[in-house]
Amino acid sequence: MAYDKIQFYGKIIKFIIPYLITRLYQRFQAFNHRRTYKESPSAKNVVVLGASFAGVQLAKRLSETLPTGYRVVMIEKNSHFNYAFNFPRYSVMSEHERQAFIPYDGIARDAPQGIFRHVRDTATLITEDQVRLASGDRVDYAYLIIATGSWQPLPAKVTATDSGKACAELRTVQENMKSASKVAVVGGGAVGIELATDIKSFYPEKHVTLVHSRRQLLNNFGLRLHEYVLNVFRGMAIETILGERPQILPGAAEDRSGDAGEQKSLRFADGHVEEFDLIISCTGQRPNSACVADLAPDSISKETNRILVKPTLQIADPDDAFPHIFALGDVAETGGPRMARAGQFQAEIVLANIIALMNERNPSTVYKPRLDFEGAIKLTLGKTGWVVYSQNDDGSDMLVSGNDGKEDLDVGMAWKTLNVEFKDFSNVAGEWLEVRS
Numbered sequence: 093m094a095y096d097k098i099q100f101y102g103k104i105i106k107f108i109i110p111y112l113i114t115r116l117y118q119r120f121q122a123f124n125h126r127r128t129y130k131e132s133p134s135a136k137n138v139v140v141l142g143a144s145f146a147g148v149q150l151a152k153r154l155s156e157t158l159p160t161g162y163r164v165v166m167i168e169k170n171s172h173f174n175y176a177f178n179f180p181r182y183s184v185m186s187e188h189e190r191q192a193f194i195p196y197d198g199i200a201r202d203a204p205q206g207i208f209r210h211v212r213d214t215a216t217l218i219t220e221d222q223v224r225l226a227s228g229d230r231v232d233y234a235y236l237i238i239a240t241g242s243w244q245p246l247p248a249k250v251t252a253t254d255s256g257k258a259c260a261e262l263r264t265v266q267e268n269m270k271s272a273s274k275v276a277v278v279g280g281g282a283v284g285i286e287l288a289t290d291i292k293s294f295y296p297e298k299h300v301t302l303v304h305s306r307r308q309l310l311n312n313f314g315l316r317l318h319e320y321v322l323n324v325f326r327g328m329a330i331e332t333i334l335g336e337r338p339q340i341l342p343g344a345a346e347d348r349s350g351d352a353g354e355q356k357s358l359r360f361a362d363g364h365v366e367e368f369d370l371i372i373s374c375t376g377q378r379p380n381s382a383c384v385a386d387l388a389p390d391s392i393s394k395e396t397n398r399i400l401v402k403p404t405l406q407i408a409d410p411d412d413a414f415p416h417i418f419a420l421g422d423v424a425e426t427g428g429p430r431m432a433r434a435g436q437f438q439a440e441i442v443l444a445n446i447i448a449l450m451n452e453r454n455p456s457t458v459y460k461p462r463l464d465f466e467g468a469i470k471l472t473l474g475k476t477g478w479v480v481y482s483q484n485d486d487g488s489d490m491l492v493s494g495n496d497g498k499e500d501l502d503v504g505m506a507w508k509t510l511n512v513e514f515k516d517f518s519n520v521a522g523e524w525l526e527v528r529s
Contacts, residue, residue: 096490100480107465122156122202131206135163136234138446139223141215141383143168144176146421146435147239148199148510153443155203159450163207164200165231167223169214172196172255175506176248177432180283181472181499183247183265184290191503191515192262193255198511215240218387220414235446238399238407238419239435240380245373248283265372272369273298276358278338279374280304280311285321286472287374292328293474300330301368303358305337305375313469314489317481324473336360340371379423388414398425403458404445405438416449418442428461437466475499 138158140151143166154164172193182189200208213225223231243249247265250258269275269291275298277288288302302325309318309332325332338358356371379398384391384407391400391407391414399419400408405426407417420426420442421435428434438459445455461467468482479493504514 096492099490100482100492103464103482118153118156125156126202126204128160129158129204129207130160131204132161135161135206137165137232138162138235138237139231139233140164140166140237140239141218141223142239142241142380142421142423143170143173143196144239144241144421144435145432146241146439147237148173148196149436150237150239150420150439150442151208152199153439154446155200155208157443157447158207159447162234162450163209165209165211165233166196166199167211167213167215167225167231168196169212169253170255170258171212171253172258173510174250174258175503177506178501178503179247179250179262180286181290181501182262183287184269184294185499186263186266188500188503189259189262189266190255191500193258194507194510195512196510201511215383218383220387234416235449236417237442237446238381238384238417238423239421240383240423242422242430243376243378243380244283245376247287247372248374248377268370269295274368274370275300276356276366276368276371277302277374278304278340278358278371280306280309280332280334281374282310282469282471284374285309287372288330289324289328289472289474289477292330293477301333301366302330303333303336303338305335307335309334310469313481314483316489316491317469317479320479320481320491320493321471321473324477324479328474333360340373341365377422381423384417384419388417393425396425399423400425403460404455405442405459406445406455415455418445426459426461428459429463429467431466431469433468434461434466437462472497472501 138154140147151164151166158164172195175192175194178192182192196210213227215223216226217224221232246261250261252258252261275291277284280302284302288300291298292300309321338360341357341359357365357367359365381392381397381399384399388407388409391409393400401419401424402408405418405420407414407419420438422430441457441459444457448455464482464484470478470480472478476497477495478497481491483489507514
């Protein structure tokens with residue numbers, strides 16, 4: 093473990109120095125860009141469809157970079173940025189859920205006037221040069237970037253697009269959690285593990301069972317992380333059932349609200365049935381790729397339903413008919429990790445290639461996944477516990493853990509990243525509390 097810490101912090105130092113230099117250069121570019129960009133009523137649209145982690149980063153960078161004659165149009169159905177990392181925690185801990193919904197107001201705060209437009213709507217159809225919206229509006233585009241992410245059930249994602257109603261979804265889970273004595277969490281990925289440990293940490297008297305279909309928790313990562321988490325589960329008295337894909341019986345209503353109004357049951361492979369007060373499913377991730385099904389059906393993977401892309405992150409259509417359309421993040425089959433950090437790295441690839449096309453050059457910047465950084469995972473394990481795990485390209489790995497995490501998961505840093513002043517809602521009924529540093 094000591095060697096892991098040395099290796100871990102050494103990697104951070106090695107990464108952070110060039111990263112800070114790059115960010116400093118980008119800030120200088122953005123400052124100069126504000127002075128040289130000229131607003132134009134005939135500017136062509138660069139449309140970013142979806143504004144989660146990858147999309148919002150790309151929209152921000154485009155607003156700092158696009159030359160005169162272009163502008164960025166960000167189309168996003170949600171009223172606020174959904175900081176989904178905190179959803180499992182805020183499904184258990186009350187009076188903090190509103191902090192996970194961050195206004196989009198700061199995305200183009202430092203950008204020149206007229207370069208950025210935010211459209212709150214949903215795409216229903218994409219043509220070769222236009223996005224048609226549920227409202228009936230149409231947005232023409234010169235370049236399109238699809239960053240629509242993936243669907244997951246509550247508490248990984250919420251269904252409501254308005255922050256107030258989304259908060260109500262999380263509060264419903266909180267209330268159902270309080271009234272349940274025996275809870276089952278189905279799914280041993282990051283969300284399931286964080287949720288199970290949060291439940292046991294905030295409600296130690298509850299009986300918590302985690303059921304996973306594989307023999308290894310977090311099966312996309314190394315065995316070492318699985319063993320570490322299992323050891324934490326033992327210490328917290330969380331029952332673990334591996335290698336089972338139970339059936340949620342009729343009446344259990346595997347719904348998105350986590351309704352615990354009636355006792356629920358799981359039927360296991362050997363036929364035995366176990367009853368619970370609350371069952372929460374943390375499985376079922378599905379890419380939101382349907383928007384390109386009519387335009388480029390052959391660009392959607394038959395195996396994963398994600399959008400196939402070239403190394404340049406242009407969509408991989410057999411006829412190469414859409415060099416001006418890109419995809420990144422969880423919806424794209426990039427060959428890299430499906431992590432927020434990877435999507436943010438991919439945003440720089442897309443940006444570079446769009447600028448090349450604007451300058452009538454062949455896009456030549458290719459995406460090469462960096463497993464050690466893009467694929468690193470930080471898991472919360474209860475109120476303050478955490479573990480960071482990373483694999484290297486040579487197959488080695490490192491694991492660093494601690495018990496000094498914050499209960500609100502330091503959500504204020506996410507607000508700062510989106511250029512918005514943090515507002516603390518905890519212990520306040522319906523009022524904003526401004527927290528100034």
